[in-house]
Amino acid sequence: MIKFGVGQSVTRVEDQRLLTGTGRYADDVNLDGQAYAYFIRSPHAHALIKNIDSETARRAPGVLAVYTIEDVDADDLDQIRTLVPVANRDGSDMVQPDYPLLARGRVKHVGNMVALVIAETEVAARDAAAEVMIDYESLPAAIDTVGAAQAGAPLVWDEAPGNICFDAAKGDEKATTKAFAEAAHTVVVELVNNRLISNSMEGRVVLAEYDPARDHYTVTVTTQGAHNIRARLEQVLKHPADKITVLTHDVGGGFGTKIFIYPEYALSAWASKILGRPIKWTSDRSHAFLTDVHGRDNVTRGELALDADGKILGLRVSTYANLGAYLSNFASLIPAPSGMFTGVYDIPTAYVNIKAVFTHTVPVDAYRGAGRPEASYLVERLADAGARQLGLTPSEFRRRNFIAPEAMPYTNALDLAFDSGEFARNMDQATETADWEGFPKRRDQSKSRGKLRGIGMSYYIEICAFPGSEAARMDVSGDGVEIWVGTQSNGQGHETSFAQIAAEHLGVPFETIRVRYGDTREIPTGGGTGGSRSMTLGGHAVADAAEKAIAKARPLAEDLLEAAASDIEFTEGHFVIVGTDRKVSLLEVGAEAAKRGDAIAVDGKREQPAATFPNGCHICEVEIDRETGVLEIVRYVVVDDYGKVINPLLLAGQVHGGIAQGVGQALVEHAIYDNDSGQLLTGSFMDYAMPRATLLPFFEFSSNEILCRTNPMGMKGAGEAGTIGAPSAVISAVIDALAEFGVRSIDMPVTAEKVWQIVNRAAAA
DSSP states (O other): OTTTTTOOOOOOOOOHHHHHHHOOBBGOOTTTEEEEEEEESSSSSSEEEEEEHHHHHHTTTTEEEOOOHHHHHTTTTOOOOOOOOOOOOOOOOOOOOOOSSSOOOOSSSSEEEEOOOHHHHHHHHHHHHTTTTEEEEEOOOOOOOTTTSTTOOOSSOOSGGGEEEEEEEEEEEEHHOOOOOTTTTTEEEEEOOOEEEEOOOSOEEEEEEEETTTTTTEEOOOOOOOHHHHHHHHHHHHGGGEEEEEEEOSOOOOOOTTOOHHHEEHHHHHHHHHHSSSSSEOOHHHHHHHHOEEOOOOOEEEEEEOOTTTTEEEEEEEEEEESSSSSSSTTTTTTTTOGGGTTTTTSEEEEEEEEEOOOOOOOOOTTTTHHHHHHHHHHHHHHHHHHHTTTOOHHHHHHHOOGGGGOOSEEOTTSSSEEOOHHHHHHHHHHHHTGGGOOOOOOHHHHHHTTTEEEEEEEOOOOOOOOOEEEEEEEEETTEEEEEESSSSSSSSSHHHHHHHHHHHHOOOOGEEEEEEOOOTOOOOOOOOOOOOOIIIHHHHHHHHHHHHHEEEEEEEHHHHHHOOOGGGEETEEEEEEEEESEEHHHHHHHHHTTTOOOEEEEEEEESOBBBEEEEEEEEEEEEEEETOOEEEEEEEEEOBBSSSSSSHHHHHHHHHHHHHHHHHHHHHHOOOOTTOOOOOSTTTTTTTOOOGOOOOOOEEEEEEOOOSSSTOOOOOOOOOHHHHHHHHHHHHHHHHTTGTTTOOOOOOHHHHHHHHHHHHHOOO
């Protein structure tokens, strides 16, 4: 076994740097002569911009410029564009309204940026911003997700009647209607997937510099993929990609929020060209709440058709999905009808209808899981409701409906093809670990202490590591191996896990391998991190580069060993003459290659033909105080299938973090707008609750390596899975705990106040 190779729990090599304060984040980077940007945001959800008077601000000390949309339009900059159009049910195109870099004519949400101030210092820019006088004429706003689509609601865009961006569908409506007509039982759930704000530890930052001699922008920015931001800057600035360098250093969390191009990035770069100085902008938390894209915000009705034995005959889904005021890069894709709605179940027919709605709120886009948590939450809530209605245990209902392992590969009713999975095996292991059979005794013990106790499960499956490509560049020298990858670490431990794959293939000491990322000059392409793709695509690109490096080194090794190719084998980092002790290490060959002027530098690539489907069973057990409604998660068990595991320790970290975010949504997090004013009522940490350590138990995590059949290593993505499985498991347990009060459904977040009201209403009845 290679030391620190694939399958070993190696501690993260980057932690020493990050924990001792020697990491390098975007805000740590400064340039001589830099000026500072400050963005003026709308206090109104919907208003006409009658006039902007910036003369006083322009004369303020230290102010270099004040820009509005007129200045942007005069330079003919492009706008933010959605990248994945969705067709309506009738085949027509969805509505794609303008998304200007600054508000044009009217503001569409609280926080909509109206003007940009550039000054010598950040304080000067902020002070001057207060001197910009903007005359607004307030207008009625559409805020509520469902209400915005009702007759008479204020329009966000004139070209979108009823505020509908698209009305899309997937599946066989006729066959599904027939299944419901023939069903012995039908089950209905109506639920809300609450709006969330990602709140990464590190806020968004950009530092842009323009070099007129080269007509070249260099943009340092906190991202989930430098190449994606470069492509978007190319489009918005109308500037060639080969004259744009994007740099991303350490990143303090992304969760989807840092995939996208934002107006601040393009405008800072544009201003740097006009003013001839580097421009820096650093978000504060208030700005982030009002401008970083939000997540989720769906209202859904789901139905199951069942036969007399509890076998699912059909699934029907109707959802209103809030997109906010503007279409962010992937906004339309996230709620679009997908094959995920049937989950892990053998459902013969399904029909999914999604109405995407514009509202006068912050744009909504991908947030960890990006559409898969919403689908899983629905089908798992339906599975629990079906089990309850038929008097079956949650596990028995699922067992009757699981896709069987022998049915793999399996194409579901929504045309999604699963390659592998042993769902009953994982569920059985989870229920055994959680001692599901012993729960009644634990419930009685809780009751004796005046507590309510509930247990719940969910079984999720997600699609990730979508078809696409990823790149890696590898240089082998006498000093070690340097690897540049096209994906980007946001805290997942890429420097460790990619090095493990390289060590496994090259056989060189782990400590001699250095992994780099986040520089479009060093590696020409990259897909970035998102959709749990980095290890599956990037890891295979590293493996490909390793094999190419060995192949390129082999002729020189033959020369150094003075032996024929047929007599040499490569093993444990050395080229060895078979049957002898004569050998030369790969690093020695690398050193010799450098001397001869033909360095061992190779490019690896992975073309991913099909997605992967991690899955698993989550079991949550909760205890609730009757007097206060305070809820405690007393046990949490999860058994997952991630295919081949590169680093079990890092994998567990990803699962733990994902569950924490899922629990946060289930119990405390909720972005709430006032329906009349359109103000974000949870616009700071005073009002927007984040999951705390005291909210979370020790997670009991294990995984089964059921290899994926669509990539050589058999890997499946893992970054988002915990977030997908957790909400339905937690809510399932809460509903079970409150069943004696007649509770059959409860919406997230389940706060102590919400539980207290339920218990007290029942007591007063």
